[in-house]
Amino acid sequence: MKKVFKVIGKILLGILILMLLVLACTFTYNQIMLKKEAALWQNPPGQYVTVGGHKMHIYTEGEGDHTIVLLSGWGDTSPYVNFLPLCQDLSTDAKVVILERFGYGFSDAVEGERTFDTILEEDREGLKQAGINGPFVLCPHSIAGLEATLWAQKYPAEVEGIVGMDITVPGVDESLEKGAKEMKKILKTQLPLMNFLSKSGIYRIMAGTTDDELEKIHAAIDYRSILNKTKINEFYHDIDTCHEILNNPLPTAPTIQYVAKQNIESTPGWLEAHQALVDASSNGKLVQLDCSHYVYRDEGERIAKEIKEFLKTLN
Numbered sequence: 107m108k109k110v111f112k113v114i115g116k117i118l119l120g121i122l123i124l125m126l127l128v129l130a131c132t133f134t135y136n137q138i139m140l141k142k143e144a145a146l147w148q149n150p151p152g153q154y155v156t157v158g159g160h161k162m163h164i165y166t167e168g169e170g171d172h173t174i175v176l177l178s179g180w181g182d183t184s185p186y187v188n189f190l191p192l193c194q195d196l197s198t199d200a201k202v203v204i205l206e207r208f209g210y211g212f213s214d215a216v217e218g219e220r221t222f223d224t225i226l227e228e229d230r231e232g233l234k235q236a237g238i239n240g241p242f243v244l245c246p247h248s249i250a251g252l253e254a255t256l257w258a259q260k261y262p263a264e265v266e267g268i269v270g271m272d273i274t275v276p277g278v279d280e281s282l283e284k285g286a287k288e289m290k291k292i293l294k295t296q297l298p299l300m301n302f303l304s305k306s307g308i309y310r311i312m313a314g315t316t317d318d319e320l321e322k323i324h325a326a327i328d329y330r331s332i333l334n335k336t337k338i339n340e341f342y343h344d345i346d347t348c349h350e351i352l353n354n355p356l357p358t359a360p361t362i363q364y365v366a367k368q369n370i371e372s373t374p375g376w377l378e379a380h381q382a383l384v385d386a387s388s389n390g391k392l393v394q395l396d397c398s399h400y401v402y403r404d405e406g407e408r409i410a411k412e413i414k415e416f417l418k419t420l421n
Contacts, residue, residue, distance in 0.1 A: 129306055136307025143326040150212040155235035162232040163212035165204040168197025172243055172417050175203045179248025181337055184211045187324040192402050195410035200417060203238055205229055209336025220340035222252050222347040241266035249274045252347045258357030265359045266420055269413055272366040272401045276348035277379035304332045356386035362416055367396045
């Protein structure tokens, strides 16, 4: 029996040593690739501006009488990569800006509370530093809708119009609170594992490789930081921001509100809350789309075409 235990012990020890060797290889490979990919941050596709001592990445394409600002949803790895197809389509008719707020894409991660009032002031300063002047046609996706709504409330002269792409809206507190509780559980149970997989290099190996240049950029950003503290801190301010918005009149800026069937079916009050934004607008339109929450991916061509028509009504 002792011999059996010795054999089992040697096998387990061998497995452990093998696992440590594999881990050492994946970690080393990941470090080598991170150093290689660092060149992307030295020469990003857009420009860096300095806001509060930190670097913010802003990409611009096209010219025209209107300036469109694309604002990403929560947790997106690379707004630049995600929005580039829509940006290129719209750039034939307008100046289009992809603004990567702090914690996203090539922009720095920052410490401190990430209230949407703070984010708004940082993004306004970023555009100013980049020499990009309003008024703007804000095109937010998901949680960025809170920033866009605040923007139009606090600085109406700077907002020419809003194109909401299935945005987070005030009036659905129960669903937002439920989402926050679920996210807290996920972060508590899965974030340590996600960080381990990322830092060890295992995540890179699991993800595989791609020949697509945009996907390479997306992957490089993802490997550097799957989910940073800046994004996490931002997530917990949506309900407070909804209350802040509802304490003031809703914006009257012209708007198109795209609403995804996915959220209409899963979120009570989603459609009605978007309709309230449309009703408050001086020229509002609500469009229901039979697609997922990522409406600008699923219905990109249609949205680009209708935004171009929307711009004509703003002249």
